[in-house]
Amino acid sequence: MYLTRLKLIHFRNYEQLNQSFYPGVNVLYGRNAQGKTNILEAIHICGNGKSFRVNADSKAVMEGKEGAYLFAEYAENIDRSVEVLIGKDRKKSLKIDGIPAKNLKELLGNLFVVVFSPEDMKMAKEAPSLRRGFLDGEISKIRPSYVDALKNYTKIVAQKNAALRRENKNTGVVLDAYNAQLTGYIRIILKNRKAYVNKLGEYVRETHRAISGGTEEISIVYKETIPETEIAQTLKKLREKELVEGTCGAGPHRDDMEILINGKDIRVFASQGQLRTLMLAIKTACLKILEESTGETPVLLLDDVFSELDQTRKKNLLRTLKGIQVFITTADDADAKLLSRAHLYYVENGTVREREQK
Numbered sequence: 317m318y319l320t321r322l323k324l325i326h327f328r329n330y331e332q333l334n335q336s337f338y339p340g341v342n343v344l345y346g347r348n349a350q351g352k353t354n355i356l357e358a359i360h361i362c363g364n365g366k367s368f369r370v371n372a373d374s375k376a377v378m379e380g381k382e383g384a385y386l387f388a389e390y391a392e393n394i395d396r397s398v399e400v401l402i403g404k405d406r407k408k409s410l411k412i413d414g415i416p417a418k419n420l421k422e423l424l425g426n427l428f429v430v431v432f433s434p435e436d437m438k439m440a441k442e443a444p445s446l447r448r449g450f451l452d453g454e455i456s457k458i459r460p461s462y463v464d465a466l467k468n469y470t471k472i473v474a475q476k477n478a479a480l481r482r483e484n485k486n487t488g489v490v491l492d493a494y495n496a497q498l499t500g501y502i503r504i505i506l507k508n509r510k511a512y513v514n515k516l517g518e519y520v521r522e523t524h525r526a527i528s529g530g531t532e533e534i535s536i537v538y539k540e541t542i543p544e545t546e547i548a549q550t551l552k553k554l555r556e557k558e559l560v561e562g563t564c565g566a567g568p569h570r571d572d573m574e575i576l577i578n579g580k581d582i583r584v585f586a587s588q589g590q591l592r593t594l595m596l597a598i599k600t601a602c603l604k605i606l607e608e609s610t611g612e613t614p615v616l617l618l619d620d621v622f623s624e625l626d627q628t629r630k631k632n633l634l635r636t637l638k639g640i641q642v643f644i645t646t647a648d649d650a651d652a653k654l655l656s657r658a659h660l661y662y663v664e665n666g667t668v669r670e671r672e673q674k
């Protein structure tokens with residue numbers, strides 16, 4: 317699928333915008349703080365119902381205005397559209413193909429959008445909770461039933477922790493009851509996360525080789541704290557330890573995803589350029605997995621990806637994106653020119669002008 321038109325009213329620094337776009341590569345270039353990322357943010361809201369930059373979308377309403385209007389027209393087999401009205405009071409109304417949608421859940425699954433922003437680099441480097449959150453988010457997009465298993469698991473772990481904290485003579489029996497319920501949910505979560513990580517690893521290796529020129533080997537491993545084949549037994553073994561520590565110390569809420577470049581942990585060894593290449597490969601892999609399960613090619617948004625990549629990696633990256641509609645922001649004119657077959661848009665103070673490639 318690809319976005320054919322974006323209309324904005326009172327969104328961030330856009331008083332009004334009505335801009336058409338092309339399949340293939342669309343480059344938004346211009347000086348800092350002119351409104352390039354704001355365009356990506358608007359597309360992301362139309363696809364995923366929320367911003368990738370702020371928690372409260374109401375912050376995206378132009379200062380001094382009551383609300384913002386976003387309209388995205390896109391081509392699947394037929395022309396389709398999504399409309400979002402964001403109120404300053406945080407209220408949001410949505411329309412899909414001109415028909416009001418009841419909730420956000422209805423919006424998802426229409427315009428597929430995957431974004432890469434510099435913030436994503438944290439996922440690879442920082443706390444395991446970010447990697448777990450990443451996996452849960454991506455799996456939820458393709459397996460709605462996973463969301464329920466995860467929700468139930470989280471609820472029971474919280475109840476089990478509360479029981480461990482107020483330990484009394486019945487705690488042992490209560491723990492057994494919680495463990496019996498947890499076993500099934502742990503099995504579902506591990507099965508899905510491990511299958512996703514396997515597929516992710518396969519696609520990331522392929523794309524990473526293409527971008528880096530094949531000089532580095534990536535491996536991605538799911539690190540479980542309870543083995544999938546011995547869930548009930550492990551929970552039983554952990555009982556004494558949990559009673560002493562007063563907390564539920566193992567399970568999917570403590571697992572991690574380890575990423576290695578040439579056998580070395582990226583959290584310790586990777587350079588900024590290596591990290592960026594890796595995250596790009598991960599995002600492209602997510603896009604392919606989403607495409608495989610939905611039959612639609614999502615729109616890819618790349619915010620400021622070119623900084624820290626050398627010329628070879630930049631060119632290789634563009635080669636790997638064939639057949640995908642991509643929006644790239646850059647503050648560097650030279651990058652815009654590097655993209656010989658791209659459509660260029662000059663962004664200045666909340667306006668967008670299409671430019672001819674010279």
Ligand SMILES: Nc1ncnc2c1ncn2[C@@H]1O[C@H](COP(=O)(O)OP(=O)(O)OP(=O)(O)O)[C@@H](O)[C@H]1O
Pocket residue numbers: 327328329330347348349350351352353354355375376377378379620645646647663
């Ligand atoms: N709610 C808002 N109302 C009005 N203007 C806003 C609002 N939020 C952000 N802006 C303006 O939007 C501009 C920033 O836009 P954006 O983040 O898209 O910049 P950019 O072109 O991507 O810059 P960079 O190259 O630095 O990343 C700033 O001028 C900022 O003042």
